[in-house]
Every structure is written in C-alpha cells, then in structure tokens.
Amino acid sequence: MNGESSALTAIASCRVASRLMSIALDRPLLVRERLAMHTHLALCAACRAYRRQIRRIDAILRTATAAPLPGGEALDAAAREHIRVQLHQAWAREP
Amino acid sequence: MVDPVPAASVSPDAWVEAHAEALFRFALTRLRRRQDAEDAVQEALLAAIQARRDFRGDSSERTWLIGILHHKIVDRIRLLTREDSFADSASATDDADVAWWKPDGHWARPMPAWRQPSSPEEPAEMADKHEFWQQVRRCLAALPERQAQVFALRTFDDVAADDICRQTGISAANLWVLLHRARTRLRDCLGSTWFAPETQP
Numbered sequence: 307m308n309g310e311s312s313a314l315t316a317i318a319s320c321r322v323a324s325r326l327m328s329i330a331l332d333r334p335l336l337v338r339e340r341l342a343m344h345t346h347l348a349l350c351a352a353c354r355a356y357r358r359q360i361r362r363i364d365a366i367l368r369t370a371t372a373a374p375l376p377g378g379e380a381l382d383a384a385a386r387e388h389i390r391v392q393l394h395q396a397w398a399r400e401p
Numbered sequence: 402m403v404d405p406v407p408a409a410s411v412s413p414d415a416w417v418e419a420h421a422e423a424l425f426r427f428a429l430t431r432l433r434r435r436q437d438a439e440d441a442v443q444e445a446l447l448a449a450i451q452a453r454r455d456f457r458g459d460s461s462e463r464t465w466l467i468g469i470l471h472h473k474i475v476d477r478i479r480l481l482t483r484e485d486s487f488a489d490s491a492s493a494t495d496d497a498d499v500a501w502w503k504p505d506g507h508w509a510r511p512m513p514a515w516r517q518p519s520s521p522e523e524p525a526e527m528a529d530k531h532e533f534w535q536q537v538r539r540c541l542a543a544l545p546e547r548q549a550q551v552f553a554l555r556t557f558d559d560v561a562a563d564d565i566c567r568q569t570g571i572s573a574a575n576l577w578v579l580l581h582r583a584r585t586r587l588r589d590c591l592g593s594t595w596f597a598p599e600t601q602p
C-alpha cells in the first residue's frame with residue numbers, strides 16, 4: 307500500500323477537517339481522525355488559522371465558567387416580583 | 402444541633418434580593434430568551450426552598466443555587482430540543498453552511514489573520530475586559546438558539562460532550578455539528594470585531 311497516494315485520496319475537505327478541529331475541543335480524536343486533521347492542516351493555511359482562532363476563543367471563554375458574564379440585561383421588576391410572590395407561596399406551604 | 406444555613410439568609414425575600422439578578426443573567430446567557438431565563442430562575446429558587454435542608458454550607462449559597470439552576474437550564478434545553486424535534490433536522494445542511502463552505506467543502510471566504518495575543522496570559526487578562534464580554538454576548542445572540550445553548554453548556558459550564566447528549570437527548574453526531582457551527586460563527590463574529598488586526602483593546 308502506497309502511503310502517499312492513500313493519504314492524498316484521504317485528504318479531508320476544509321469542512322470535514324474543521325469539524326474535527328472543533329471535535330478535538332470536546333473529546334480526544336480517534337487515530338484516523340487525528341491523521342485526517344493533521345494531513346489537512348499540513349496543506350491548508352486557512353484551516354491552520356481557523357484552528358488557532360477557535361482554540362484561542364475557547365481558552366478565553368472558558369474563564370467565564372460558573373459565573374454570569376459581566377454586564378448584560380437585568381431581570382425586570384415585574385418578573386422579580388412574580389418570582390418573589392411564588393417563593394412566598396411555596397415557603398408558606400413548606401413545613 | 403447546628404443548622405448549617407444561617408437563618409437570616411433562608412427567606413424568599415433575602416434570596417431574591419441577594420441572588421435573583423445574578424441567577425437571571427447566568428440563565429439568560431445559556432438559554433437566550435428572557436422568558437425561559439425567568440422561568441428557570443423561578444424553578445431553581447422553588448426547588449431550592451424544597452431542598453434547603455440539603456444545603457451543607459460547604460459551598461457558598463450562590464454556588465449551591467447556581468448548581469440547582471444549571472439543572473433547570475439543562476431540563477429546559479431538553480424540553481426545547483424535544484419540542485422543535487431539532488434532533489431530526491440538526492444533521493441537515495442549514496442555510497448558513499452555504500455561506501461558510503463551497504460545494505466541494507473548501508472555505509468559501511478567506512480566513513483573515515487576527516492580531517496577536519498581548520501575552521500568553523491573554524485568557525486571564527480578558528476576564529475584566531467588559532467590552533470584550535459585551536461583544537461575546539452580541540455574537541452569541543446572533544447564533545441560532547440551540548447552537549448557543551450547547552456551546553454555553555460545553556464552554557462556560559464545561560459539561561462533557563457525552564453528558565450534554567445524555568442530559569439533553571441530542572445525539573453525538575448532531576452535537577458535533579451544532580458545536581462546529583457555533584464555533585465557526587463565533588470565530589467569524591469575534592474575528593470581524595474584537596480580534597480584527599486594526600482593533601485595539
């Protein structure tokens with residue numbers, strides 16, 4: 307089996323390769339997935355940039371774990387009051 | 402016998418006062434729609450009233466409530482997923498895919514370079530950059546709802562992919578598609594705004 311020609315026929319499209327780059331952020335890639343991704347990356351500058359950029363975003367956004375993002379919309383007064391009333395009713399029912 | 406919960410903090414008014422706002426913002430980032438976020442907060446606080454004797458006091462009250470809220474958010478995403486029978490349509494090509502990839506699977510648009518990180522500590526340094534997180538929020542708001550929801554669970558809450566599938570009923574194959582699309586859109590959105598070479602923080 308000629309390794310070079312089998313690698314060439316197995317070259318993934320940017321669409322498939324970039325999906326593997328995304329999956330790599332979620333679980334370890336299988337050996338054949340890693341091979342397909344790295345073969346593509348070696349040949350494609352756009353996908354190298356894509357991978358660098360989604361990894362950079364991932365690393366930054368992960369720092370927001372378990373906290374509200376800073377800023378953003380506030381709970382409106384009517385909703386807050388509704389929640390308060392519901393809690394009071396539940397509280398009264400609880401022993 | 403020592404009650405682990407300070408009596409003063411366990412009252413509906415005190416909880417609403419101390420936590421409702423933060424819980425709402427937490428839920429809104431993850432669910433996107435105000436009504437869903439309000440419902441999830443209410444459900445979480447009602448559950449907390451029933452479960453308050455389980456609170457051990459070994460974490461902060463806020464952390465405990467966020468944990469309950471997280472479960473309510475996942476429940477809601479599962480219901481939404483079931484309702485719109487999204488599981489059947491996620492693997493189909495969505496309109497936006499045409500914009501990202503040509504029919505042969507190559508990128509349809511150039512992949513512009515980003516400005517360099519100011520330092521290797523970039524992730525930590527971004528924590529208090531308010532305008533950055535506002536931009537993240539705008540970019541997340543532009544994502545289709547289910548993409549934004551699973552992206553938030555995976556990235557902000559660090560829920561393992563197989564746990565997301567089990568808890569929401571989304572298949573693994575569909576989850577990879579949703580997360581890939583979410584990251585591709587976010588990369589484009591943040592790349593054309595915050596990370597564009599001419600934009601300085």
Ligand SMILES: [Zn+2]
Pocket residue numbers: 319320321323346350351352353
């Ligand atoms: Zn490529």
